[in-house]
Amino acid sequence: MIEYRNLRVALLGAGSVGSQVARLLLENRDELAQRIGAGIELAGIAVRNVDAPRDVDIPRELFTTDALGLIESADIVVELMGGIEPAREYILAAITSGADVVTGNKALLATHGPELFTAAERVGAQLYYEAAAGGAIPIIRPLRESLAGDRVERILGIVNGTTNFILDRMDTDGDTFENALAVATELGYAEADPTADIEAYDAAQKAAILASLAFHTSFPVEAVHREGITTVTAAQVESAQKAGFVVKLLAICERHTDPTTGVEGVTARVHPALVDRRHPLAAVHDAKNAVFVQAEAAGDLMFYGAGAGGLETASAVLGDLVSAARRHVAGGPGVGESTQANVPILPIGTVVTRYQITLTVADRPGVLSQIAALFSDHGVSVEAVQQSVATARGQETDARTATLVIVTHEALESALAATVESVARHDAVERVVSVLRVEGETA
Amino acid sequence: MIEYRNLRVALLGAGSVGSQVARLLLENRDELAQRIGAGIELAGIAVRNVDAPRDVDIPRELFTTDALGLIESADIVVELMGGIEPAREYILAAITSGADVVTGNKALLATHGPELFTAAERVGAQLYYEAAAGGAIPIIRPLRESLAGDRVERILGIVNGTTNFILDRMDTDGDTFENALAVATELGYAEADPTADIEAYDAAQKAAILASLAFHTSFPVEAVHREGITTVTAAQVESAQKAGFVVKLLAICERHTDPTTGVEGVTARVHPALVDRRHPLAAVHDAKNAVFVQAEAAGDLMFYGAGAGGLETASAVLGDLVSAARRHVAGGPGVGESTQANVPILPIGTVVTRYQITLTVADRPGVLSQIAALFSDHGVSVEAVQQSVATARGQETDARTATLVIVTHEALESALAATVESVARHDAVERVVSVLRVEGETA
Known part of the structure; x- marks a missing residue:
């Protein structure tokens, strides 16, 4: 019986995640081969400096500075070098050469995602990136x-x-x-x-x-x-x-x-x-x-x-690697990204949220009602106000300022921001101590 | 430009999950079509009784009692009827006819999983079952x-x-x-x-x-x-x-x-x-x-x-349906199950766990040490014992029994079970009130 040939994996980068991926690939190759239905072979690791010290014991002969040469001969390219260039260039080279790509590069995906997805879709390659958000968490x-x-x-x-x-x-x-x-x-x-x-x-x-x-x-x-x-x-x-x-x-x-x-x-x-x-x-x-x-x-x-950590994130990378390898064995192209909805991206001002605003104000009559008026002027409804007089230690009669903590009902971000701006300009307000949004409440 | 043809979906069963799947498929067909890159058409719903009352408003002409006829013309078959037969027969018919299958049938998978997975792998069909465990939770x-x-x-x-x-x-x-x-x-x-x-x-x-x-x-x-x-x-x-x-x-x-x-x-x-x-x-x-x-x-x-609920579980089914449909559009066979490891299944007695055992015992001197000896005889180490004397209300001097709560250190399940058996036979033990394992502690 002829067995499926070994799949060749090119690893780009040997930092905290990359070195763990290399180690686990070498140590667990038999177990992974069983799951994939084909052997998996670490063809090489492209790094800037072959002689740099590594956290993990990896045979020196696997390292190379010739990333493009390594990519050319690979079935699956795992990019864990980070940064935009040359990661982008290497991933595009890998896709063009017909390899599937696994990456954990959030910076690259967040800035050049569409370009990479389009390139992959054109040739039926698949781009996997479970490690790019949430570390080890499958999200x-x-x-x-x-x-x-x-x-x-x-x-x-x-x-x-x-x-x-x-x-x-x-x-x-x-x-x-x-x-x-x-x-x-x-x-x-x-x-x-x-x-x-x-x-x-x-x-x-x-x-x-x-x-x-x-x-x-x-x-x-x-x-x-x-x-x-x-x-x-x-x-x-x-x-x-x-x-x-x-x-x-x-x-x-x-x-x-x-x-x-x-x-x-x-x-x-x-x-x-x-x-x-x-x-x-x-x-x-x-x-x-x-x-x-x-x-x-x-x-x-x-x-x-775990949202980070070399070993934990390596779990997500290896999961992608097994998926890519199993797809390779089963045959057929990758499934493209679903970004066809083109839902409009709205400005942050259109968000509905609640603010908690902490102010230091002059402790004199009428201030609370003047500040409250600023909220209603902007159509923002106040849920609760807490006022405490700041007394210097031992001098209870000599306080000159008070602290106001105001929590609003839900309102438009733009209205809340405008309210804070006008509150900050009010002459009784010494300082806007803090502005925080309140989130995660179920409606 | 020629568009990809509509994919035909056959739904088997219109219970709490099935009826929600049908409703969402009909209501969200445009949005789903965008994500898939092809239209998706509910070809029909196989039920035992076409006229049975339904929770959800679904056009009557979609219902049929001819499940096999429906399956024959479908690209994707969604089985939500539950039970072993005829669900098994229908899924095998669907796989044989070249359709991909989505199911939430845990009873069927837990008893006939290997048969179904083997049949699917033979023809390159994919079997999706996100709804079979954890309801809406992607697990x-x-x-x-x-x-x-x-x-x-x-x-x-x-x-x-x-x-x-x-x-x-x-x-x-x-x-x-x-x-x-x-x-x-x-x-x-x-x-x-x-x-x-x-x-x-x-x-x-x-x-x-x-x-x-x-x-x-x-x-x-x-x-x-x-x-x-x-x-x-x-x-x-x-x-x-x-x-x-x-x-x-x-x-x-x-x-x-x-x-x-x-x-x-x-x-x-x-x-x-x-x-x-x-x-x-x-x-x-x-x-x-x-x-x-x-x-x-x-x-x-x-x-x-949410681990259950018709609407919640329908989310998992529709996720599978979109995956199956996108795979259909991209082309290529499904990826088989990975069950090649064949790890031995061990008897429950080999598990290491901790017991909390609650006993009613005669309140007389020496009982505690006799019971403790039974634990050590079986090689089980006791972590903590709590003894409380059961006093009848108002009769503090007349108590005849005591309650022992014994928590063990980690030990073999077989040794723990044997300990409980010998404790139950001890003549000072009136009743084994409760035996519970302690789980979820990190080592």
Whole structure:
């Protein structure tokens, strides 16, 4: 009996994920071969420097600097080098040469996804990217396939482990942002330059990928509204706690209607938000990730697990690799992306949300009613106001300022933003201490 | 430009799931056509009685009693009639005629899965069954594909909504089993004959399906160890609560080694178990389902959502339908099941677990040490014993029995079972009140 030939895998990159993929491919080759119905052979690993030190013991002869040469002879190309170029060039070369491609490159997908998908569709190649959002959590296949017959209404995702670690620590230990970031760096959860995480660039890329899949629409990362967590203070976290909330960095993708034009569309945004402590997302601790999905027929779903880590993410990559290999053995082209819906992307101002606004105001009569008037002027209804007089320690009679915490009912983001702007200009307002959206409440 | 022809869908069964699938197919046909890249046409619905009343408004002319005639002309057959025959016959007819098949029939898959998968593989047809376990929760694809490159070590699943509703009510409201079952029946969570749910036949079928997928091995339902929840008492639930546990019906599929033979293998079992209240599964309330997966590389994952319900389950069926249709448009055969690993199925006695045993014993000196000796005789180490004297109300001096609650360390199931047997025969033991396994602790 003639056996199916060995499938040749080219690996691009040997960082924390790539080196684990290489190790597991070598160690588990027999088990994987059984699942695939054909042998699988690591043909080589393209790196910039063949002699760089590696975390994992991999035979030196597998390394090469000739990525294009390696790609040419491969059945499946696994791109784990990250960044835009030359990753984009290599993936296009792989697709053109007829290989299937597995990638975990969220930056590339969020910026050049349509180009890659179109190239793959043209030749019947398949592009797999389970590792690009949610790390080890299987979220791409569920959205792409399991929910393909449903209508996703909203996604609320904790999709960045570093920021969840920081915010969880601030919530649990009362740490400041700076201290929590220092711990995250020390433990290896944050990189030396943490900008991509704490300014939510990473989360925004994942939001773009999730929105594209959920809404069957190309959703460019530039259209994702983005706010990081660098301005979240220990005081905010504490006052959130008292009010029954926890501060989480959420990626929110949702369908809604622009009330002024009546256009149905979608938005994606990433920002710190107040989440009710009883919501399943509130229980996501440490550097864990979770994606909460609300769909028309399926109702509420949640996917939980490790959102990062070399070994954990390697699980998602190897799952894609086995899928690609089994497709190779079965024969037939890959199934293209579903981005035909072309749902309009709406501006962030059309989103309906709630604000919690904390202000330091002059403690004099009439201020509360003047501020309240500003809200009603913008058509924003106030749900609750809490006023506390800031007294210097031991000097109870000499307080000159008060703190106002105002929680609104649901209103248009644009109206809420305009309200905050006019409140900030009011002469009795010394400082806008914090503005946070309240999310994750079921209607 | 010539468009792809409409794909013809034959629906078998119009029960709670089938009628929702029919409705959504008719209502969302344009949106689904966009995602598929071809029109999708509900060719007909095979039922036993064309004139039976339906929950949902479906044009009468779609109904037929000629299932085989309908199947013959279909590109995709959706089987939602349930039961073994004629569902098995129809699915085999569909596969033979070259159609892809979508089914939610867990009983059929758990008993005749290998026959159906082999038939499908022979002709390159694909069998989709996301709705067969976990209802709306995407768990089949994640196990089948996303984790195909990883090694699943253990699955702990709450896979039956009816029993979770009953146990959650007993935990939350202190209800008896009988009362909670009556409420479940009233609310439509339990059927008139609740045997399949409360005796865990349903959960055992799902466990067989999950074990087959997770371990790449045909796992017949007869090999699933099964205990229902009918013997769980309000007193057990209350005492579990006091000890920091909640009683859940768990489906547990795991890899382990038979200590006597050294054979590596797998087991699946379904039984009520004590779960630590801090475990993510403890927070699964009402009729919700969740599947907790521990994999070698991915670590801990959890999938949460609605485990039943006509509309919710229809989401999973439609997801499969869109996948099948897109595969049809892209061309090429389906990818077969991966059951080549043939991992040995081990007897339940080889499982390692912990027991919590509650006994009524004679309140006389020396009983505790005699009972403790029985544990050590069987090589079972005791972690904790709690003894309370049962005093009749107001008669504090006249108590004749005591209650012993013994929690063991981890031990072989066979040793634990033998211990309980010998304890039950001891003349100081009046009654074995309860025996529950403790599960879900991370090592």
